Amino acid sequence: MATVELTKENFDQTVSENPFVLIDFWAGWCRPCLQFAPVYEKASEAHPDLVFAKVDTEAQQELAAAFEITSIPTLMIVRDQVAIFAQPGALPEATLTDLIGQARALDMDEVRAKIAASQKDGQPGTAEA
Numbered sequence: 001m002a003t004v005e006l007t008k009e010n011f012d013q014t015v016s017e018n019p020f021v022l023i024d025f026w027a028g029w030c031r032p033c034l035q036f037a038p039v040y041e042k043a044s045e046a047h048p049d050l051v052f053a054k055v056d057t058e059a060q061q062e063l064a065a066a067f068e069i070t071s072i073p074t075l076m077i078v079r080d081q082v083a084i085f086a087q088p089g090a091l092p093e094a095t096l097t098d099l100i101g102q103a104r105a106l107d108m109d110e111v112r113a114k115i116a117a118s119q120k121d122g123q124p125g126t127a128e129a
Helices: 011-017 031-046 061-066 093-105 108-120
Strands: 020-026 051-056 074-079 082-088
Touching: 011 051, 020 031, 020 093, 031 051, 031 093, 074 093, 082 093, 082 108
Parallel strands: 020 051
Antiparallel strands: 020 074, 074 082
């Protein structure tokens, strides 16, 4: 499956209509972003059941700011409308494959329970894979 270009207009719909979305925040001038692009594209072909999306941080500055993206490339994984992973840096192919496997294996009911518990305690609500 080809990657989907996310904009502020289609972001919410894409994330809400798909149970598993990987998002690559990138820019055309960013050398590590350009080096990561073929790895990301290859992973999208190996996992056609997942949505692989890209956010051009230059064209979508408002969207990048909303997610506090300060370093690119940044990879974010959203499952069932919950951000379960966000990390800057270009990942090697094996690491990305392992990360996708870990994200697939998560029990989302357990993740949501942990988020609810941490919110009760006043902690931020993002669960890391």
